[in-house]
Amino acid sequence: DVKVTQSSRYLVKRTGEKVFLECVQDMDHENMFWYRQDPGLGLRLIYFSYDVKMKEKGDIPEGYSVSREKKERFSLILESASTNQTSMYLCASSLGADAGRSGQPQHFGDGTRLSIL
């Protein structure tokens, strides 16, 4: 069974702090994703990565950066936290985009509820 582990369930930080959210998956998946989940807005993609050291911007990358130094680990970084970044953050992983892998879903972690004061 795929396991996606996010380092913290709850996190409280202050405005202006640099915040790191960590995510680890144990299934050797090529793809990893960071979303934020807000009521009424669903899941919005922040960044994703399809290989080590590779990253692509999602729909709302402003104020965020990511790091993928190892295949199993994908970090989300809030460079200077602001109150409008208070949200639930979800990490996901999936197999790579091969023609023979249609129907492959994304697998999610438990989420990190981040509050910026």
Place this chain on the structure above:
Amino acid sequence: AQRVTQPEKLLSVFKGAPVELKCNYSYSGSPELFWYVQYSRQRLQLLLRHISRESIKGFTADLNKGETSFHLKKPFAQEEDSAMYYCALKGYNFNKFYFGSGTKLNVKP
């Protein structure tokens, strides 16, 4: 443009009643569609995918390319079905998924 629309934010039904959660998509070509569910205080998990033509927990979803829809249905709702449901589309770039805004299903006793 690739897009998923879930028009209902909240759907309330009584136990035993049929339920249909609507999902419409925008996509050129052959789409891959999924339904995800998130129970209270649990992680988002895959419910079903259209390519498998499966029924999970009594739920089914049929891809209708003419209407560009992938509605989720269950003939007799149970209280334990109360959850948040998201429809998702796998995009042209196979790495990306597009999620709808979600529908909260409330099954009343």
